[in-house]
Amino acid sequence: MHIMVCVKQVPDTTEVKMDPKTNTLDRSSASAIINPYDAHAVEEAVRLRKEYGGKVSVISMGPPQAQEVIKKCIEMGADEGYLLSDRTFAGSDTLATSFIISMGIKKVMEKDPVDLVLCGKQAIDGDTAQVGPGIACRLGFPQLTYVxxxxxxxxxxxxxxxxxxxDSGFEVVRSSLPCLITVEKSINEISYSPLPDMIKAARYRPAVWGIGDFQSDPAQIGLKGSPTSVRSIFPPPQRSGGEILKGSNREVAKKLVDNLKGGILRWQS
Ligand SMILES: Cc1cc2nc3c(=O)[nH]c(=O)nc-3n(C[C@H](O)[C@H](O)[C@H](O)COP(=O)(O)OP(=O)(O)OC[C@H]3O[C@@H](n4cnc5c(N)ncnc54)[C@H](O)[C@@H]3O)c2cc1C
Structure with missing residues (x-):
């Protein structure tokens, strides 16, 4: 069985700051990490390989430094990795991103058919959850999301x-193979990497493919292939602190009722 996992390098959003002047993410303020949902997808792929045999490949689209996430996946037990990296890919929206990744997977499949594609549920920076379903459509695979x-x-x-x-719990669904699955973090616990895989990862160099490595329509790539554009990005307004009412129980109750009435009037007007 050949499992392909799509992994994205993302800024660590626990550290990332916004630039208040440009309203954009200050990417230099955060370290780059593997998208946490994708780490769970890799863990699941490695678990399935241990149970059923086969091979785990990973694929990522991003700048040259995204090979670090591929190395992280090798450390987690993946067998091989592919990085799709080309200046013409920059500015891709989810439509173009899923197109480019599906072209990469198709190229791998020419030599080595894929039975299962795993993605994270969503990326913690873009947060759209569109790329997995987009890849499934372009590969013609059934898709099982939020697994x-x-x-x-x-x-x-x-x-x-x-x-x-x-929303109301879970549903049990069966699909034919090959198919694409997007995973929740609750699918597994991430285990520690064994030392031999850490050594292998330190030496590993993934295959790097650019625009010339697969047949593709330039109109579907990068800014040209992206009908959506990010107009602005901004943090939600800071919430003001709550008010602590002081006084006797009667006074506090009266102030509370007055405040609630005031709120309702403001809401109605
Ligand atoms: C320089 C730059 C310019 C951009 N310009 C635009 C723009 O003009 N318009 C716009 O709409 N968006 C733009 N984006 C955002 C871009 O669309 C998203 O980063 C990208 O399409 C992925 O979407 P997402 O983060 O919502 O992923 P999601 O759909 O939330 O990701 C779901 C899953 O898909 C897989 N996946 C997602 N991305 C990748 C990847 N790169 N490699 C491998 N697997 C992946 C992972 O398994 C992930 O868990 C830009 C991003 C950059 C860096």
Whole structure:
């Protein structure tokens, strides 16, 4: 079984700051990490390989430094990695990103068919959750999103059964293979990497493919292939602190009722 995991390098949003003048992310303020949802996808792929055999590949689109996330995946137990990196890819929206990644996966599939594609549920910077479904559409694969458990995989009957998170709980869904799955963090716990995989990762160099390495329509790539554009980005307004009412119980109750009435009047006007 060949599992392909899509991994994105993202700024660590626990550290990232906004530039108040330009209203853009100050990327230099944060270190780059593997998108946390994608780390869980890699962990799940490695778990499935241990149970069913086969190979785990990872693919990422990004600048040259994104090879660090591929190395991280090798450390986590992935077998090989591909980086899609080219100046013409810059400015890609989710439509163009899913197109480029699907072209990369198709190129891998020419030599080595893929049975399962795993993605994170969403990236913690873009947050759209559109790229996984976009890749599935372009590959012509069924898609199972928000998966929190892979219940079973039947390689003879060629199907997979999963639990999908829904508002009221979960639903159990079966799909034929190949298919694409996007995973929740709750799908597994990330384990520590063994020393041999850490050594392998330190020496590993992924294959790097640019625009010339696969047949693609330039009109579907980068800014040209991106019908959406980010007009501005800004942090939510800071919430003012709450008011502590002081006085006797009667006084506090009266002030509270007055405040509530005032709020309702402001809301109605
Ligand atoms: C320089 C720059 C310019 C941009 N310009 C625009 C723009 O003009 N308009 C616009 O709409 N957006 C723009 N973006 C944002 C861009 O669209 C998103 O970063 C990208 O499409 C991924 O979307 P997302 O972060 O919402 O991923 P999601 O859809 O939330 O990601 C879901 C999953 O898809 C996979 N995935 C996502 N991205 C990648 C990747 N790069 N490599 C491998 N797997 C991946 C991962 O498994 C991830 O967990 C720009 C980004 C950059 C860096």
């Amino acid at each position: 929190e458990k892979i219940e079973s995989l039947d390689l003879e009957k060629n199907h997979i059964t999963v639990h999908r998170k829904i």
